[in-house]
Amino acid sequence: MTVTYTSEHFKREARLALDQPNLQRALDRTTTLLQARRAEAYRAFGEFDAARAAGSRIKDHVLRHLDHYLETFEANAEAAGCKVHWARDADEACRITTELCRRAEAKTVTRVKSMLGEEIGLPEALDAAGFERVETDLAEHINQLAGDRPSHIVIPALHKTREEVSDLFERAHPPHRHIDDVAELVESARTTLREKYFAAEVGISGANFLVADNGAVCTVTNEGNAELTMQLPRVQIVTAGIEKLVPSMDHAGVLLRLLARSALGMELTQYTTFLTGAKRPGDRDGPEEMHLVLVDAGRTELLGDELAPILKCIRCAACINHCPVYGQIGGHAYGGVYQGPMGSVLTPAMASLAKSKDLPHACTLNGRCDEVCPVAIPLTGLMRTLRERTWRQHLVDRPTRLGLGLWGAVVRRPALYRPASRLGVRALRLLARGRPALRRLPGGGAWTRSRDFAAPPPGGTFMARYRRGER
Amino acid sequence: MSARAEVLARVRRALGRERADPDVIRAEADGLVGELAAIRPPVGDHDAVERFIAKAASERVAATVERLAAADDLPDRVAAYLAERGLASRLAAALPPALAGLDWSGLTLADAIDPNEAVALSWAEAAVAETGSLVVASSPAAPVLFNFLALHHLAVVRADDVVAYLEDAWQRFAHAPLPRALGLVTGTSGTADIEGQNIKGAHGPRYLHIFVVDRF
Numbered sequence A: 001m002t003v004t005y006t007s008e009h010f011k012r013e014a015r016l017a018l019d020q021p022n023l024q025r026a027l028d029r030t031t032t033l034l035q036a037r038r039a040e041a042y043r044a045f046g047e048f049d050a051a052r053a054a055g056s057r058i059k060d061h062v063l064r065h066l067d068h069y070l071e072t073f074e075a076n077a078e079a080a081g082c083k084v085h086w087a088r089d090a091d092e093a094c095r096i097t098t099e100l101c102r103r104a105e106a107k108t109v110t111r112v113k114s115m116l117g118e119e120i121g122l123p124e125a126l127d128a129a130g131f132e133r134v135e136t137d138l139a140e141h142i143n144q145l146a147g148d149r150p151s152h153i154v155i156p157a158l159h160k161t162r163e164e165v166s167d168l169f170e171r172a173h174p175p176h177r178h179i180d181d182v183a184e185l186v187e188s189a190r191t192t193l194r195e196k197y198f199a200a201e202v203g204i205s206g207a208n209f210l211v212a213d214n215g216a217v218c219t220v221t222n223e224g225n226a227e228l229t230m231q232l233p234r235v236q237i238v239t240a241g242i243e244k245l246v247p248s249m250d251h252a253g254v255l256l257r258l259l260a261r262s263a264l265g266m267e268l269t270q271y272t273t274f275l276t277g278a279k280r281p282g283d284r285d286g287p288e289e290m291h292l293v294l295v296d297a298g299r300t301e302l303l304g305d306e307l308a309p310i311l312k313c314i315r316c317a318a319c320i321n322h323c324p325v326y327g328q329i330g331g332h333a334y335g336g337v338y339q340g341p342m343g344s345v346l347t348p349a350m351a352s353l354a355k356s357k358d359l360p361h362a363c364t365l366n367g368r369c370d371e372v373c374p375v376a377i378p379l380t381g382l383m384r385t386l387r388e389r390t391w392r393q394h395l396v397d398r399p400t401r402l403g404l405g406l407w408g409a410v411v412r413r414p415a416l417y418r419p420a421s422r423l424g425v426r427a428l429r430l431l432a433r434g435r436p437a438l439r440r441l442p443g444g445g446a447w448t449r450s451r452d453f454a455a456p457p458p459g460g461t462f463m464a465r466y467r468r469g470e471r
Numbered sequence B: 001m002s003a004r005a006e007v008l009a010r011v012r013r014a015l016g017r018e019r020a021d022p023d024v025i026r027a028e029a030d031g032l033v034g035e036l037a038a039i040r041p042p043v044g045d046h047d048a049v050e051r052f053i054a055k056a057a058s059e060r061v062a063a064t065v066e067r068l069a070a071a072d073d074l075p076d077r078v079a080a081y082l083a084e085r086g087l088a089s090r091l092a093a094a095l096p097p098a099l100a101g102l103d104w105s106g107l108t109l110a111d112a113i114d115p116n117e118a119v120a121l122s123w124a125e126a127a128v129a130e131t132g133s134l135v136v137a138s139s140p141a142a143p144v145l146f147n148f149l150a151l152h153h154l155a156v157v158r159a160d161d162v163v164a165y166l167e168d169a170w171q172r173f174a175h176a177p178l179p180r181a182l183g184l185v186t187g188t189s190g191t192a193d194i195e196g197q198n199i200k201g202a203h204g205p206r207y208l209h210i211f212v213v214d215r216f
């Protein structure tokens, strides 16, 4: 299923987001909270640098030996009674999955959100094939009712207020009464979803890790919806990107410790489950069939590329939570299924750079994402690589190219640059009339629409002050 | 070419090499987790059982914990739990042989779990002091749903089965095929999806009560 996510309108969407006070409040509250929780968790851990170096090395090692781990995992998973399928691209993965649902004679399919599923357009494919798709993550349930896309990879309904959820539930959940209280809203979803868990013929989830040496699929959730989705239906399907492998349980452990701390400031999520195969003789519950679809969808292309480090990503969202640009514009502006720094690398890298050329530019290169990434992905470096590509592939628009060309010509000639910057500083100070910042700047409306422009400090240009010995 | 062959061929093309030696890969992989001490949170000098109880009862995990000197007390303590909360004296229970022989005559035990079961009792194979997690493993005597469905999850673990770290927990399963479903349960079914408010009982248990039993 090819989905029409698009990042082409990033600038317009970002501008719209800046004008939504509700969204601004939700973003501010949540990202501040998540940053504080993460910091606290690592303070208590005390070993972030060493653990992150280990996590990063594990991921590098797996990528370097990906063929070996794929084959080992496949052999062990099949020996444990899980049927492994391979998909070259998103369409093939969706085809395999919907075909398995059809063979299971499914009417209702419960689903645990997975980023891979979103990426390959699995929800749309299931809808198009005529199944009743039930999203079981509370946030995804809300998004499904609202017809929204996830706005954050870990907290997908971050953009919704309680009142909005209340309206949605009143319409969708019998007995259609109005609820204000958050706990009661959750209870109402619990009752509705409980029926669906038992009605579904197929349950679909993703994987956080695939353990090569025993063939286990590891999922982590706080809601425990993965457990019900994977255990109750007759057929269980897991879709996973080929980069999800880890050599053994011990390697998974190193990454689990990093994942929960980085995502939510927890030592471990509430439910961490390792599944190997279908129901065994004597088992009183569990699925009759377990299938796993290993999906490439652009990953092997990245593997041989400068952007390969992004394949180490464990989808913890720490870089998103710490990104000042995300903190202002939220997730929907990014257009794709991934947001923030990881999205600004993944979306152009996996889809088309031409259609998402603005993403790697939506970054102040402040480097906070690089500092918090638990597997040490050089995110700003990768964004720079992509910026260079937009330039080389002539994706930068004419005015910007001309402007940058002119700028380049001037700065390379000090005899031109110095008088020009002296003139500029004087003009800005005149405009600022003694205030520290400008609210409006002629020709700079794009900048001042949502932030002030700092006026230059008194004392002239940097060079002038440097010569006077100001350090 | 099959999708499998094609994906593997693409991987090898991207890596610019043919097959690598599995023994070399294994040695390298082992080296990556050779120094676990440096990358695990310190568990401290506490006795592992005490540390587990403190962790499980901490604000984040939010379980309630009772330590019993002898398993014989278990049926009474379960009955007391139900009575204190005004719950009926019926529960779904998946009992291993070690518990099945106790005197349960004061309670009605169901060995199948109802979709709207209020209380379920299950057995944990181990517990982890590092995180306050229970380790539950599926088997014919231990259906998975008893851990994930009821509003009140009651779990029993032997004090001798409390280990320090996650790795110690799966070490116990290293010599046989992994149980079909191996779970770390670290609290209850929670969500913060609506305005960041922490709500328990999103899909499964809202309450987790753990019995740590010293002697059987």
Ligand code: SF4
Pocket: A262, A312, A313, A314, A315, A316, A317, A318, A319, A320, A342, A372, A373, A374, A375, A376, A377, A379
């Ligand atoms: S890039 Fe790093 S910080 Fe961002 S989601 Fe991935 S692993 Fe987490």
